[in-house]
Amino acid sequence: MDLVEVTEGRTRFFVPRQDPGLQFPPGNAPVFYNPRMELNRDTTVLLVTLLRPRDYLDAMGASGVRGLRVAGEAGIPVTINDRSERAADLIRHNVETSGLEIEVTCQDANVLMSGRRFDAVDLDPFGTPAPFTDSAARSAGNYLFVTATDTAPLCGAHLPAGMRRYFSRPRNTEYHAEVGLRTLLGFVVREVIRYDRGVEPLFCYAHEHFHRLHLRLRSGAAAADRTLARIGYVMQCPGCLYRTEEAGILPEPADCPLCGARLVAVGPLWTGRINDDQTLAAMQEALPSVTAGTAPRISRLLSTCRQELDTSSHYDHHVLAGSLRVSPAGIESVIERLRSLGYSASRAHYSGTALKTDAPLPLLQEVISGG
Ligand code: SAM
Structure with missing residues:
Protein backbone atom coordinates (compact mmCIF):
# COMPACT_ATOMS: atom_id res chain seq x y z
CA MET A 1 0.00 0.00 0.00
CA ASP A 2 1.34 3.44 -0.89
CA LEU A 3 0.95 5.37 2.37
CA VAL A 4 1.01 9.04 3.33
CA GLU A 5 1.36 10.47 6.82
CA VAL A 6 -1.51 12.56 8.16
CA THR A 7 -1.94 14.47 11.43
CA GLU A 8 -5.29 14.93 13.17
CA GLY A 9 -5.46 16.44 16.63
CA ARG A 10 -2.18 15.39 18.27
CA THR A 11 -2.08 12.05 16.42
CA ARG A 12 0.10 11.13 13.46
CA PHE A 13 -0.86 8.10 11.42
CA PHE A 14 -0.69 6.65 7.92
CA VAL A 15 -3.46 6.32 5.34
CA PRO A 16 -3.43 5.08 1.74
CA ARG A 17 -2.44 7.75 -0.78
CA GLN A 18 -5.61 8.83 -2.56
CA ASP A 19 -5.98 10.19 -6.04
CA PRO A 20 -6.35 13.94 -5.42
CA GLY A 21 -8.63 14.13 -8.49
CA LEU A 22 -11.19 11.92 -6.74
CA GLN A 23 -14.10 13.75 -5.26
CA PHE A 24 -15.82 12.81 -2.01
CA PRO A 25 -16.65 10.07 -1.01
CA PRO A 26 -13.12 8.65 -0.90
CA GLY A 27 -13.80 5.92 -3.36
CA ASN A 28 -11.15 3.43 -4.36
CA ALA A 29 -8.61 3.47 -1.51
CA PRO A 30 -7.82 -0.03 -0.15
CA VAL A 31 -8.50 1.28 3.38
CA PHE A 32 -10.98 4.06 4.07
CA TYR A 33 -10.00 7.48 5.37
CA ASN A 34 -12.20 10.55 5.04
CA PRO A 35 -10.65 13.85 6.19
CA ARG A 36 -14.13 15.40 6.10
CA MET A 37 -15.01 13.35 9.20
CA GLU A 38 -12.40 15.15 11.30
CA LEU A 39 -15.08 17.14 13.15
CA ASN A 40 -16.89 13.90 13.94
CA ARG A 41 -13.68 12.46 15.42
CA ASP A 42 -12.66 15.71 17.17
CA THR A 43 -15.99 15.91 19.03
CA THR A 44 -15.72 12.31 20.21
CA VAL A 45 -12.14 12.75 21.42
CA LEU A 46 -13.23 15.88 23.29
CA LEU A 47 -16.18 14.07 24.86
CA VAL A 48 -14.31 10.93 25.94
CA THR A 49 -11.65 13.15 27.50
CA LEU A 50 -14.44 14.28 29.83
CA LEU A 51 -16.38 11.02 30.21
CA ARG A 52 -13.30 8.85 30.80
CA PRO A 53 -14.82 5.44 29.96
CA ARG A 54 -12.93 2.45 31.42
CA ASP A 55 -12.21 1.23 27.90
CA TYR A 56 -13.31 1.99 24.34
CA LEU A 57 -13.99 -0.14 21.27
CA ASP A 58 -13.47 1.40 17.84
CA ALA A 59 -15.54 -1.36 16.18
CA MET A 60 -14.87 -0.31 12.56
CA GLY A 61 -11.41 1.16 12.60
CA ALA A 62 -10.34 1.39 8.90
CA SER A 63 -6.99 3.24 9.36
CA GLY A 64 -7.59 3.16 13.14
CA VAL A 65 -7.50 6.96 13.39
CA ARG A 66 -10.44 7.18 15.79
CA GLY A 67 -9.13 4.64 18.29
CA LEU A 68 -5.56 5.94 17.96
CA ARG A 69 -6.78 9.42 18.85
CA VAL A 70 -8.89 8.24 21.80
CA ALA A 71 -5.90 6.27 23.17
CA GLY A 72 -3.23 8.91 22.51
CA GLU A 73 -5.15 12.13 23.17
CA ALA A 74 -7.61 11.06 25.87
CA GLY A 75 -5.47 8.32 27.48
CA ILE A 76 -8.24 5.69 27.41
CA PRO A 77 -7.50 1.92 26.99
CA VAL A 78 -8.59 1.13 23.41
CA THR A 79 -9.37 -1.85 21.18
CA ILE A 80 -9.48 -1.19 17.43
CA ASN A 81 -11.24 -3.68 15.20
CA ASP A 82 -11.88 -4.02 11.48
CA ARG A 83 -13.16 -7.01 9.53
CA SER A 84 -10.84 -6.26 6.61
CA GLU A 85 -7.35 -7.84 6.75
CA ARG A 86 -5.85 -4.88 4.88
CA ALA A 87 -7.39 -2.45 7.34
CA ALA A 88 -6.19 -4.51 10.32
CA ASP A 89 -2.65 -4.57 8.86
CA LEU A 90 -2.69 -0.78 8.50
CA ILE A 91 -4.08 -0.37 12.03
CA ARG A 92 -1.27 -2.58 13.40
CA HIS A 93 1.28 -0.48 11.48
CA ASN A 94 -0.23 2.74 12.87
CA VAL A 95 -0.31 1.34 16.41
CA GLU A 96 3.33 0.23 16.17
CA THR A 97 4.56 3.60 14.92
CA SER A 98 2.51 5.41 17.58
CA GLY A 99 4.20 3.54 20.42
CA LEU A 100 0.78 3.22 22.10
CA GLU A 101 -0.53 0.05 23.77
CA ILE A 102 -3.63 -0.71 21.73
CA GLU A 103 -5.29 -4.06 21.12
CA VAL A 104 -6.01 -4.69 17.42
CA THR A 105 -8.55 -7.30 16.30
CA CYS A 106 -9.70 -8.41 12.86
CA GLN A 107 -13.23 -9.76 13.27
CA ASP A 108 -16.76 -9.15 12.19
CA ALA A 109 -17.84 -6.42 14.61
CA ASN A 110 -21.00 -8.33 15.53
CA VAL A 111 -18.98 -11.41 16.49
CA LEU A 112 -16.57 -9.34 18.58
CA MET A 113 -19.33 -7.35 20.34
CA SER A 114 -21.42 -10.47 20.99
CA GLY A 115 -18.60 -12.01 23.01
CA ARG A 116 -17.13 -9.04 24.88
CA ARG A 117 -18.15 -6.01 26.93
CA PHE A 118 -16.57 -2.59 26.47
CA ASP A 119 -17.41 0.45 28.58
CA ALA A 120 -17.76 2.58 25.44
CA VAL A 121 -18.61 1.18 22.01
CA ASP A 122 -18.25 3.30 18.87
CA LEU A 123 -19.93 2.31 15.59
CA ASP A 124 -18.71 4.06 12.46
CA PRO A 125 -19.81 1.88 9.55
CA PHE A 126 -20.26 2.54 5.86
CA GLY A 127 -23.83 3.90 5.65
CA THR A 128 -26.23 2.41 8.15
CA PRO A 129 -25.34 1.22 11.68
CA ALA A 130 -28.63 -0.78 11.83
CA PRO A 131 -27.04 -4.28 11.44
CA PHE A 132 -24.67 -3.59 14.36
CA THR A 133 -26.82 -1.84 16.95
CA ASP A 134 -28.22 -4.92 18.67
CA SER A 135 -24.81 -6.43 19.48
CA ALA A 136 -23.46 -2.94 20.31
CA ALA A 137 -26.36 -2.42 22.73
CA ARG A 138 -25.40 -5.66 24.51
CA SER A 139 -21.67 -5.00 24.45
CA ALA A 140 -21.65 -1.36 25.64
CA GLY A 141 -21.33 -0.80 29.39
CA ASN A 142 -21.95 2.91 29.91
CA TYR A 143 -21.60 4.62 26.54
CA LEU A 144 -22.70 4.00 22.97
CA PHE A 145 -21.57 6.24 20.10
CA VAL A 146 -23.05 5.83 16.62
CA THR A 147 -22.45 7.41 13.21
CA ALA A 148 -24.87 7.00 10.30
CA THR A 149 -24.10 8.31 6.82
CA ASP A 150 -27.19 6.93 5.08
CA THR A 151 -28.94 10.26 5.34
CA ALA A 152 -31.31 9.66 2.40
CA PRO A 153 -33.07 6.63 3.99
CA LEU A 154 -33.02 8.31 7.40
CA CYS A 155 -34.51 11.53 6.13
CA GLY A 156 -37.31 9.93 4.13
CA ALA A 157 -35.82 10.51 0.67
CA HIS A 158 -35.49 6.71 0.20
CA LEU A 159 -38.58 5.65 2.10
CA PRO A 160 -38.46 1.82 1.62
CA ALA A 161 -34.79 1.69 2.74
CA GLY A 162 -35.60 3.91 5.73
CA MET A 163 -38.50 1.66 6.73
CA ARG A 164 -36.45 -1.53 6.27
CA ARG A 165 -33.46 -0.33 8.27
CA TYR A 166 -35.11 1.72 11.00
CA PHE A 167 -38.65 0.27 11.13
CA SER A 168 -39.96 3.79 10.98
CA ARG A 169 -41.65 6.01 8.39
CA PRO A 170 -39.34 9.03 8.28
CA ARG A 171 -41.06 10.99 5.42
CA ASN A 172 -39.34 13.73 3.50
CA THR A 173 -40.28 17.02 5.16
CA GLU A 174 -38.52 20.39 5.18
CA TYR A 175 -37.20 19.43 8.64
CA HIS A 176 -35.63 16.22 7.27
CA ALA A 177 -32.28 16.61 9.09
CA GLU A 178 -34.14 16.69 12.42
CA VAL A 179 -36.28 13.71 11.41
CA GLY A 180 -33.18 11.77 10.33
CA LEU A 181 -31.40 12.39 13.62
CA ARG A 182 -34.46 11.50 15.68
CA THR A 183 -35.30 8.45 13.56
CA LEU A 184 -31.77 7.13 14.14
CA LEU A 185 -31.96 7.94 17.85
CA GLY A 186 -35.43 6.36 18.14
CA PHE A 187 -34.15 3.21 16.46
CA VAL A 188 -31.01 2.87 18.61
CA VAL A 189 -33.06 3.52 21.74
CA ARG A 190 -35.53 0.75 20.82
CA GLU A 191 -32.58 -1.64 20.37
CA VAL A 192 -31.30 -0.78 23.87
CA ILE A 193 -34.50 -0.69 25.94
CA ARG A 194 -35.48 -4.28 25.21
CA TYR A 195 -32.56 -5.28 27.44
CA ASP A 196 -34.14 -3.26 30.29
CA ARG A 197 -31.66 -0.43 29.92
CA GLY A 198 -32.33 3.28 29.51
CA VAL A 199 -30.68 5.86 27.27
CA GLU A 200 -29.69 9.47 27.94
CA PRO A 201 -28.58 11.47 24.91
CA LEU A 202 -25.41 13.41 25.76
CA PHE A 203 -24.52 15.04 22.45
CA CYS A 204 -26.36 14.21 19.22
CA TYR A 205 -26.15 16.23 16.04
CA ALA A 206 -26.66 16.24 12.29
CA HIS A 207 -23.81 17.63 10.20
CA GLU A 208 -23.18 17.70 6.45
CA HIS A 209 -23.66 14.08 5.29
CA PHE A 210 -23.83 12.29 8.66
CA HIS A 211 -25.71 11.94 11.93
CA ARG A 212 -23.84 11.29 15.14
CA LEU A 213 -25.08 10.04 18.52
CA HIS A 214 -23.26 10.03 21.86
CA LEU A 215 -25.42 8.21 24.40
CA ARG A 216 -25.12 7.29 28.07
CA LEU A 217 -26.73 3.96 29.00
CA ARG A 218 -28.54 3.40 32.29
CA SER A 219 -29.39 0.09 33.93
CA GLY A 220 -32.84 -1.08 34.93
CA ALA A 221 -36.39 -1.41 33.69
CA ALA A 222 -37.39 1.97 35.22
CA ALA A 223 -34.69 3.73 33.16
CA ALA A 224 -35.87 1.82 30.07
CA ASP A 225 -39.49 2.90 30.74
CA ARG A 226 -38.45 6.56 31.08
CA THR A 227 -36.65 6.22 27.75
CA LEU A 228 -39.61 4.52 26.08
CA ALA A 229 -41.82 7.47 27.11
CA ARG A 230 -39.77 9.65 24.75
CA ILE A 231 -40.62 7.60 21.67
CA GLY A 232 -43.36 9.24 19.66
CA TYR A 233 -44.33 10.89 16.39
CA VAL A 234 -44.43 14.20 14.63
CA MET A 235 -47.97 14.49 13.26
CA GLN A 236 -47.60 16.46 10.04
CA CYS A 237 -50.39 18.03 8.03
CA PRO A 238 -50.05 17.11 4.33
CA GLY A 239 -52.08 20.19 3.37
CA CYS A 240 -50.29 23.00 5.24
CA LEU A 241 -47.26 23.55 7.47
CA TYR A 242 -49.04 22.59 10.72
CA ARG A 243 -47.45 19.85 12.80
CA THR A 244 -47.63 18.66 16.39
CA GLU A 245 -45.83 16.04 18.49
CA GLU A 246 -47.39 12.99 20.06
CA ALA A 247 -45.77 10.60 22.55
CA GLY A 248 -46.61 6.90 22.54
CA ILE A 249 -46.32 3.91 20.28
CA LEU A 250 -49.59 4.23 18.37
CA PRO A 251 -50.42 7.76 17.20
CA GLU A 252 -54.04 8.87 17.49
CA PRO A 253 -55.49 9.72 14.07
CA ALA A 254 -56.47 13.41 14.10
CA ASP A 255 -57.33 16.23 11.73
CA CYS A 256 -55.35 19.42 11.20
CA PRO A 257 -56.92 22.19 13.30
CA LEU A 258 -55.96 24.76 10.64
CA CYS A 259 -57.02 23.18 7.33
CA GLY A 260 -58.90 20.00 8.32
CA ALA A 261 -56.68 17.51 6.42
CA ARG A 262 -55.93 14.20 8.16
CA LEU A 263 -52.53 14.41 9.90
CA VAL A 264 -49.81 12.00 8.81
CA ALA A 265 -47.52 10.27 11.35
CA VAL A 266 -43.76 10.72 10.95
CA GLY A 267 -41.94 8.13 13.04
CA PRO A 268 -41.66 6.43 15.42
CA LEU A 269 -38.82 8.70 16.43
CA TRP A 270 -37.19 10.17 19.51
CA THR A 271 -38.97 13.18 21.00
CA GLY A 272 -37.51 15.36 23.73
CA ARG A 273 -34.01 16.53 24.30
CA ILE A 274 -31.13 15.26 22.18
CA ASN A 275 -28.36 16.90 24.23
CA ASP A 276 -27.37 17.16 27.85
CA ASP A 277 -26.64 20.82 28.59
CA GLN A 278 -24.14 20.08 31.36
CA THR A 279 -22.18 17.89 28.97
CA LEU A 280 -22.21 20.58 26.26
CA ALA A 281 -21.10 23.22 28.79
CA ALA A 282 -18.23 20.97 29.93
CA MET A 283 -17.22 20.38 26.30
CA GLN A 284 -17.20 24.15 25.66
CA GLU A 285 -15.01 24.69 28.70
CA ALA A 286 -12.59 21.89 27.76
CA LEU A 287 -12.36 22.76 24.05
CA PRO A 288 -9.51 25.32 24.37
CA SER A 289 -7.33 22.75 26.17
CA VAL A 290 -7.53 20.04 23.47
CA THR A 291 -5.91 20.02 20.03
CA ALA A 292 -8.70 19.92 17.48
CA GLY A 293 -8.35 21.09 13.88
CA THR A 294 -12.07 21.83 13.75
CA ALA A 295 -12.23 23.68 17.11
CA PRO A 296 -13.85 26.88 15.71
CA ARG A 297 -16.60 24.82 14.04
CA ILE A 298 -17.11 22.71 17.18
CA SER A 299 -17.38 25.88 19.22
CA ARG A 300 -20.14 27.21 16.94
CA LEU A 301 -21.90 23.83 16.93
CA LEU A 302 -21.90 23.60 20.73
CA SER A 303 -23.17 27.17 21.12
CA THR A 304 -26.03 26.59 18.67
CA CYS A 305 -26.94 23.25 20.26
CA ARG A 306 -27.06 24.82 23.72
CA GLN A 307 -29.66 27.41 22.72
CA GLU A 308 -31.68 25.07 20.48
CA LEU A 309 -35.22 24.16 21.56
CA ASP A 310 -36.06 20.47 22.08
CA THR A 311 -38.87 20.40 19.51
CA SER A 312 -38.78 17.48 17.07
CA SER A 313 -39.37 19.65 14.02
CA HIS A 314 -38.50 23.12 12.82
CA TYR A 315 -40.01 25.59 10.38
N1 SAM B 1 -13.82 4.75 11.79
C1 SAM B 1 -13.11 5.04 10.56
C2 SAM B 1 -12.59 6.47 10.58
O1 SAM B 1 -12.94 7.26 11.49
O2 SAM B 1 -11.84 6.82 9.66
C3 SAM B 1 -13.92 4.80 9.34
C4 SAM B 1 -14.60 3.48 9.26
S1 SAM B 1 -15.17 3.08 7.65
C5 SAM B 1 -16.50 4.19 7.42
C6 SAM B 1 -15.99 1.56 7.87
C7 SAM B 1 -15.07 0.38 8.15
O3 SAM B 1 -15.89 -0.70 8.60
C8 SAM B 1 -14.31 -0.16 6.94
O4 SAM B 1 -12.93 -0.12 7.20
C9 SAM B 1 -14.78 -1.61 6.80
O5 SAM B 1 -13.74 -2.52 6.46
C10 SAM B 1 -15.30 -1.90 8.18
N2 SAM B 1 -16.36 -2.93 8.25
C11 SAM B 1 -17.39 -3.12 7.39
N3 SAM B 1 -18.16 -4.13 7.82
C12 SAM B 1 -17.63 -4.57 8.99
C13 SAM B 1 -17.99 -5.58 9.92
N4 SAM B 1 -19.07 -6.35 9.73
N5 SAM B 1 -17.21 -5.75 11.00
C14 SAM B 1 -16.11 -4.98 11.21
N6 SAM B 1 -15.71 -4.01 10.35
C15 SAM B 1 -16.47 -3.81 9.26
Missing part, protein backbone atom coordinates in the same frame (compact mmCIF):
# COMPACT_ATOMS: atom_id res chain seq x y z
CA ASP A 316 -37.88 26.62 7.46
CA HIS A 317 -37.83 30.39 7.50
CA HIS A 318 -37.60 30.66 3.70
CA VAL A 319 -40.33 28.05 3.05
CA LEU A 320 -42.63 29.93 5.42
CA ALA A 321 -41.85 33.31 3.86
CA GLY A 322 -42.31 31.82 0.38
CA SER A 323 -45.71 30.37 1.31
CA LEU A 324 -46.74 33.82 2.58
CA ARG A 325 -45.28 35.54 -0.53
CA VAL A 326 -43.08 37.86 1.51
CA SER A 327 -39.32 38.23 1.30
CA PRO A 328 -37.76 36.79 4.46
CA ALA A 329 -36.55 39.27 7.09
CA GLY A 330 -33.48 38.29 9.16
CA ILE A 331 -34.14 35.10 11.10
CA GLU A 332 -32.76 36.69 14.30
CA SER A 333 -35.38 39.44 14.18
CA VAL A 334 -38.15 36.80 13.89
CA ILE A 335 -36.71 34.93 16.88
CA GLU A 336 -36.48 38.15 18.92
CA ARG A 337 -40.05 39.12 18.04
CA LEU A 338 -41.39 35.68 19.07
CA ARG A 339 -39.49 35.90 22.36
CA SER A 340 -40.83 39.39 23.00
CA LEU A 341 -44.33 37.94 22.58
CA GLY A 342 -43.59 35.41 25.34
CA TYR A 343 -42.76 32.34 23.22
CA SER A 344 -39.59 30.29 23.05
CA ALA A 345 -37.72 30.45 19.77
CA SER A 346 -34.30 29.41 18.53
CA ARG A 347 -32.22 28.45 15.56
CA ALA A 348 -31.26 24.80 14.88
CA HIS A 349 -27.68 23.54 14.59
CA TYR A 350 -27.94 21.89 11.14
CA SER A 351 -29.41 24.67 8.98
CA GLY A 352 -29.11 28.44 8.78
CA THR A 353 -32.77 28.82 7.79
CA ALA A 354 -34.23 26.50 10.46
CA LEU A 355 -36.39 28.15 13.08
CA LYS A 356 -37.76 26.37 16.16
CA THR A 357 -40.58 27.76 18.27
CA ASP A 358 -43.47 26.79 20.50
CA ALA A 359 -45.55 29.65 19.06
CA PRO A 360 -48.68 28.55 17.15
CA LEU A 361 -48.24 28.49 13.38
CA PRO A 362 -50.73 31.33 12.65
CA LEU A 363 -48.82 33.62 15.04
CA LEU A 364 -45.49 32.68 13.49
CA GLN A 365 -46.97 33.44 10.06
CA GLU A 366 -48.15 36.82 11.33
CA VAL A 367 -44.65 37.64 12.66
CA ILE A 368 -43.00 36.61 9.39
CA SER A 369 -45.51 38.73 7.48
CA GLY A 370 -44.30 41.71 9.53
CA GLY A 371 -46.90 41.61 12.32
